[in-house]
Amino acid sequence: MPSAIFPNELWLDIIPHLELQPLIAIRCTSRTLRSLAASAASANIHPLRKAFLSLYLDIIDRPWFLETRPWLLENLRPFDRQAYLDAIAAFPGVHIPEDFAMWIMEWPECAVIKCMWPGLPLDQGYRARYYAGHRAGWNCLGMIPPTVLAFTMMEEIDLGLNTFTRTPGLLLWDQFNSDIEYLLLHRGERFRGYIVGGNHRFYAEVLSHPDEPHPDDPFWTSWIAYLEDSANAVQATHRLERLALEGAVYSFSPYVLDPSQRVSASLPPWPPAPA
Numbered sequence: 001m002p003s004a005i006f007p008n009e010l011w012l013d014i015i016p017h018l019e020l021q022p023l024i025a026i027r028c029t030s031r032t033l034r035s036l037a038a039s040a041a042s043a044n045i046h047p048l049r050k051a052f053l054s055l056y057l058d059i060i061d062r063p064w065f066l067e068t069r070p071w072l073l074e075n076l077r078p079f080d081r082q083a084y085l086d087a088i089a090a091f092p093g094v095h096i097p098e099d100f101a102m103w104i105m106e107w108p109e110c111a112v113i114k115c116m117w118p119g120l121p122l123d124q125g126y127r128a129r130y131y132a133g134h135r136a137g138w139n140c141l142g143m144i145p146p147t148v149l150a151f152t153m154m155e156e157i158d159l160g161l162n163t164f165t166r167t168p169g170l171l172l173w174d175q176f177n178s179d180i181e182y183l184l185l186h187r188g189e190r191f192r193g194y195i196v197g198g199n200h201r202f203y204a205e206v207l208s209h210p211d212e213p214h215p216d217d218p219f220w221t222s223w224i225a226y227l228e229d230s231a232n233a234v235q236a237t238h239r240l241e242r243l244a245l246e247g248a249v250y251s252f253s254p255y256v257l258d259p260s261q262r263v264s265a266s267l268p269p270w271p272p273a274p275a
Helices: 008-017 020-026 031-043 047-059 066-075 081-089 098-106 223-245
Strands: 148-156 162-175 179-184 195-199 206-208
Touching: 008 031, 020 031, 020 047, 020 098, 047 098, 047 223, 081 098, 098 223, 148 179
Parallel strands: 148 206
Antiparallel strands: 148 162, 162 179, 179 195
16 A cells, blocks of 8 residues: 555655645545545645645535536646746735635646636637536636736725725636626735625726625635635536426527627726826
């Protein structure tokens, strides 16, 4: 057995230092190492890596996982993960959340959720097959090198007055001419690492403030929470697909995207141009 090479005590010391993909792989080598990995993970593994491992083990057992892999595997392309993060960090005044950086560096690309990944095409649209794994719109992480945009956050205060905060953000998804989702890269503790989204059809340059999010706009306080919600959304869509196959009145059709509908085309790059 592979575990016989080292005593169990040494494995328990090694396993917590492994990155996510080796940690996943070592669980498949033997029952002993699988048990040791579980023991180490419950004790000393980095909490973010443990959360990513839990998410990975959850999604690979979901019924939609294998059905959504063919298109993804056909369209994956290699990219330099460290260079991708370095390009974001090169923008002045930005902070890359630790969980997002770990996801870029360590997440298995074959387990991407909802086809959102730097190594997948920017223009995805709807697909007739494996719809559950897709979203309508643009996979903005697929823009290489990545572009950090300037967002104006609006906050309502007393007496009906508004205050505005300029902040850098990484656009994640751009759906037609209204819905966008973006990761805030603000250095301050106030809303560092939050993911904000929603409908910005008329005022794309003025978005809800994280302290006062609009009730109709989705909002996540961490990257892991965002991925978990994405997995649940795929699960819900998969159920609808199964109903469609059983004859329910519900249909999906391919959709060709119009680049003129991209919200991101109207957003300025970060840092903001001088007034």
